[in-house]
Every structure is written in C-alpha cells, then in structure tokens.
Amino acid sequence: MEDKNEWGSNLSFILAMIGSAVGLGNIWRYPYVLYSNGGGAFYIPYIVAILVMGIPFLILEYGVGYNFKSSFAKAIRKINPKFEYLGWFLPVAVFMIMIYYSAIMGWDAIYIVLSFFKGWGADPNAFFATTLLQSSDSYTTLTSFIPIIAIAMLVGWFIIWFISHRDLEEGLGKISKVLVPLLFVIMVLIVGFSLTLPGASVGLAQLFNPDWSLLGHFEIWMAAFGQIVFSLSLGMSIAFTYASYTKDDADLITNTISIALANSLFENFAALGVFSILGYMSVQSGTAVADLVTQGTGLVFIVYPTVFNVIGQWAYVLGPLFFITVYLAGLTSILSTVEPLSFSIQNKFGFTRNRTMTILCIVGALISMIYATAYGGSLLGFVDTFINQIALLFGVIVECIVFAWVFKAERLVDFLNSRSKTIKLGKWWLVIVKYVLPIFISIVWIGGMIDVVNNSSIDQLNFTIVSAALLLVASLVFTMRPAKNEEWDEIEERVEN
Ligand code: PFF
Numbered sequence: 001m002e003d004k005n006e007w008g009s010n011l012s013f014i015l016a017m018i019g020s021a022v023g024l025g026n027i028w029r030y031p032y033v034l035y036s037n038g039g040g041a042f043y044i045p046y047i048v049a050i051l052v053m054g055i056p057f058l059i060l061e062y063g064v065g066y067n068f069k070s071s072f073a074k075a076i077r078k079i080n081p082k083f084e085y086l087g088w089f090l091p092v093a094v095f096m097i098m099i100y101y102s103a104i105m106g107w108d109a110i111y112i113v114l115s116f117f118k119g120w121g122a123d124p125n126a127f128f129a130t131t132l133l134q135s136s137d138s139y140t141t142l143t144s145f146i147p148i149i150a151i152a153m154l155v156g157w158f159i160i161w162f163i164s165h166r167d168l169e170e171g172l173g174k175i176s177k178v179l180v181p182l183l184f185v186i187m188v189l190i191v192g193f194s195l196t197l198p199g200a201s202v203g204l205a206q207l208f209n210p211d212w213s214l215l216g217h218f219e220i221w222m223a224a225f226g227q228i229v230f231s232l233s234l235g236m237s238i239a240f241t242y243a244s245y246t247k248d249d250a251d252l253i254t255n256t257i258s259i260a261l262a263n264s265l266f267e268n269f270a271a272l273g274v275f276s277i278l279g280y281m282s283v284q285s286g287t288a289v290a291d292l293v294t295q296g297t298g299l300v301f302i303v304y305p306t307v308f309n310v311i312g313q314w315a316y317v318l319g320p321l322f323f324i325t326v327y328l329a330g331l332t333s334i335l336s337t338v339e340p341l342s343f344s345i346q347n348k349f350g351f352t353r354n355r356t357m358t359i360l361c362i363v364g365a366l367i368s369m370i371y372a373t374a375y376g377g378s379l380l381g382f383v384d385t386f387i388n389q390i391a392l393l394f395g396v397i398v399e400c401i402v403f404a405w406v407f408k409a410e411r412l413v414d415f416l417n418s419r420s421k422t423i424k425l426g427k428w429w430l431v432i433v434k435y436v437l438p439i440f441i442s443i444v445w446i447g448g449m450i451d452v453v454n455n456s457s458i459d460q461l462n463f464t465i466v467s468a469a470l471l472l473v474a475s476l477v478f479t480m481r482p483a484k485n486e487e488w489d490e491i492e493e494r495v496e497n
Pocket of ligand 1: 020021022023024094097230233238333336337
C-alpha cells in the first residue's frame with residue numbers, strides 16, 4: 001500500500017507543494033492584504049514573517065513528516081498515543097476547507113463559461129449576488145437549492161476524484177507537473193497585459209505607496225503572519241503529509257526555500273496584475289482605486305467582470321484566462337486538502353488509496369451541496385472564518401509545540417543539515433520553533449478570536465458552534481474507532497535518534 005503514496009521525483013514533491021501553497025489566497029487575498037496594510041511598508045512584516053515563521057516552520061513540519069514516512073494521525077500517535085486526537089483534528093479541519101473550496105471553484109467554473117460572452121451582463125454585482133447565488137442571509141433558505149451551482153461543483157468533485165484516486169505519482173504528481181508551470185505561465189501573460197493598460201501606474205502607485213506609520217501598528221504584523229500561515233498552508237498537516245511521501249534523499253531545507261520563494265513570487269505578481277487593472281478601471285470610471293479595492297469573492301466575481309465589461313475585445317481573452325487561472329490555482333490547492341485525512345484513514349483502517357479517495361470525494365460532494373443553496377454564500381463565509389481564524393491556528397500552535405518540544409526539533413538538525421545544499425540550521429532555528437513561533441502564533445490566534453467574537457452576528461455564532469461541534473465529533477469518531485490495520489502501531493523512523 002505504502003508505495004502508492006510516494007512521489008516519483010523531488011520535482012513532483014516541490015511542484016505539488018507549490019500547487020498547494022499557490023491558491024485562491026494568493027490571488028484574491030494577498031493583493032488586498034498588501035494594500036490595506038501599509039502598501040510598500042507591508043513588505044517589512046511580510047519578509048519578517050517569511051523568515052521568522054514561514055521557512056522555519058515549514059522546515060520543522062517537513063522534517064517530522066519525512067522522519068515518519070506515514071500519515072499525520074499515525075505519526076502523532078507515535079509521538080504520544082494520548083495526542084491521537086490532534087492527529088485527526090487537523091486533517092478533518094483541512095477536509096472542511098476542501099468542502100467549501102469546492103463551492104468557490106464551482107462559482108469560478110460558471111464564470112469561465114460566462115467569460116466567453118460576458119454572460120454576467122451590465123451589472124456584475126447584481127448578477128453574482130442575486131441571479132447566480134440568489135444570496136440570502138436567512139438560514140431558512142438552506143432548503144432553496146441552486147441546481148446550476150450544484151452541477152458546477154459536482155463537475156469539480158469529479159475532476160478531483162479522477163486525479164486523486166490514482167496512485168500518488170500517477171495522479172497528483174503528474175498533474176502538478178503540468179498545472180503548476182501552466183499556472184505561472186498564464187499569470188505572466190495576464191500580468192504582462194495588465195501592466196500595459198493605461199492607468200496601470202495609478203493602481204501600482206496606490207499599491208506600493210508606503211505608509212510607514214503603520215509599521216508601529218500591531219495589526220499589520222498580525223496580518224503578515226496570518227497571510228503567511230494561510231498562503232503557505234503552514235501547519236495544516238499538508239506539508240507534513242507531502243514530506244512523508246518523499247523518497248529517502250530529499251534536501252528538505254532547500255526545497256522549503258524554493259517553495260516559499262515561488263509562493264511569494266506568485267502572490268506579488270498577482271498583486272501587480274490586480275492593481276494595474278484596478279488602476280485602469282479607476283482611470284476609466286473616474287472612481288478612486290480605494291473605492292474599487294476589495295477582497296475575496298467581491299474582487300474575483302464582481303470587480304473583474306466589471307473590468308472586463310469596459311475593456312472591449314481584450315476581455316474575451318483576458319476574461320477566460322483569468323477565470324481559468326483561478327480555477328487551476330484552486331484545483332492544485334484543493335487536491336492537497338484531502339491528502340492528510342485520506343492517508344490517515346488508509347493507515348488506520350487499512351483501506352486502499354483508491355477506495356479512501358472515492359469515499360471521501362463522495363462524502364465531500366454530498367456535504368458540499370449545502371453550499372449550493374441560497375444560504376451557501378453566507379454559510380461559506382462563516383465556516384471559512386471559523387476554520388482559518390480559530391480552528392487551524394489553534395491546531396498550528398499545538399502542532400508546533402508537539403513537534404518542537406515533544407518530538408524534539410533537536411533530533412532533526414544534523415540530519416537536515418547533512419542533506420542541505422544551501423543554508424544550515426543552527427541554534428537560531430531551535431529558538432524560533434520552540435519559543436518565537438508558539439508565542440507569535442498564539443498572539444495572532446487570540447487577535448483572530450477577539451475579532452470573530454466582536455464582529456459576529458448571532459447566526460454566525462450559531463453556525464460557528466455547529467461547525468466546531470462537527471469538527472470535534474468527527475475527529476473523536478476517527479480517534480475512537482478501533483484500527484483495522486495491524487501496522488497501525490508499527491512505524492519506522494528515518495532519522496536516527
Ligand atoms: N494556500 C492556499 C492559498 O493560498 O490559497 C490555501 C489553502 C490551501 C489553505 C489548503 C489551507 C489549506 F489547507
């Protein structure tokens with residue numbers, strides 16, 4: 001069973017990991033985060049966050065994953081059987097991301113089709129919210145089903161299943177080698193074109209115009225750390241799982257640096273494109289850039305179609321390219337969100353990869369149908385906030401402590417250094433992973449909790465409680481079910497003590 005879960009080459013590992021990192025967060029989240037947190041000045045906390053957290057943490061997660069060459073749940077159990085619950089908590093939380101990511105991809109798939117004929121009409125805002133999503137903020141509309149969204153989502157689930165149920169290298173490995181380079185190429189085309197638009201410089205000036213005074217504000221540091229956790233998919237058991245699939249000779253330190261660089265390059269590139277286009281639009285419409293910027297769904301499904309409406313013939317090239325890029329970025333990320341849970345189930349219950357993926361895709365597709373309702377958009381926002389600001393960050397803090405303190409990060413230093421062709425780890429790394437990271441991420445977590453509690457409606461709080469209950473119960477069920485695989489407690493370690 002295990003050999004079906006191994007990368008064919010180091011390149012497959014790196015590209016799949018970049019595919020996981022480069023996702024919707026890079027395209028729709030980062031440009032706005034950069035803009036609203038001091039523009040050019042944001043680069044200081046951003047670079048600090050990459051150097052102090054992103055790279056050191058990723059090295060730790062890779063190192064431990066590589067050492068165990070087994071699933072997250074199995075390895076956590078080996079570190080201490082009492083922690084098995086954590087071993088399921090993170091993979092289940094990441095699987096919950098998968099379920100709502102599939103809805104965003106479904107919307108995007110519809111926009112790919114619409115972009116060929118500007119099918120969103122003259123008022124993209126009304127089209128998105130009212131015609132397509134039939135958005136409602138009353139949970140009674142959970143029963144009003146929207147078939148077109150459901151169909152688009154099911155197509156996505158089929159593609160995901162088609163790639164994931166194969167052996168790792170045959171499916172995810174091969175597809176990453178095609179899609180990830182393609183994603184970069186299309187992005188270069190879009191950004192190249194955007195930079196030539198009249199008014200691009202207006203947008204870029206707005207974006208980079210540094211507001212140094214913000215550097216003293218706690219929020220921009222929090223935003224930078226939050227962005228890096230999300231964007232690099234840190235501490236989510238994905239990096240762990242991907243590293244456990246590597247062969248025996250991986251240079252994990254150098255890989256980490258390549259992945260972090262590629263991810264940052266992509267998101268900063270995306271920011272150039274987004275703001276050139278906003279600058280162009282601002283000049284065309286006479287609206288200030290500040291009034292156009294938004295993030296998330298608003299940016300992708302409202303601002304962009306509005307732009308395509310005013311740029312004439314080019315829209316028929318740029319529009320499809322843009323929505324296809326978003327789809328590919330989403331696809332390579334969503335494929336990573338099923339791996340930790342799938343591998344853990346394979347290890348504990350002895351199912352094959354094929355069978356596990358088939359079951360998870362069916363279950364995921366069925367649950368995801370609640371997002372194909374008129375309440376879906378609101379629900380998605382609540383679940384996203386809960387998972388990202390509360391559940392995952394909590395898991396990340398616990399994971400950091402378990403890996404750095406209980407497993408003991410010291411064990412990895414000599415081994416990682418012996419393979420590294422670039423930097424070598426020293427005492428500084430241990431200080432970061434044992435002290436700086438748990439403290440920093442805890443601060444970000446508390447800030448996020450306060451934000452959620454202060455800014456939530458009653459409905460949001462209720463649905464947050466329901467999501468939390470589901471996550472806690474599902475993790476408990478996986479922990480309590482007896483193992484069916486005799487090898488569940490047999491585990492090899494690749495790094496000597
Ligand atoms: N890193 C992805 C992005 O930037 O869009 C998002 C992501 C993927 C977050 C997978 C979490 C996750 F488990």
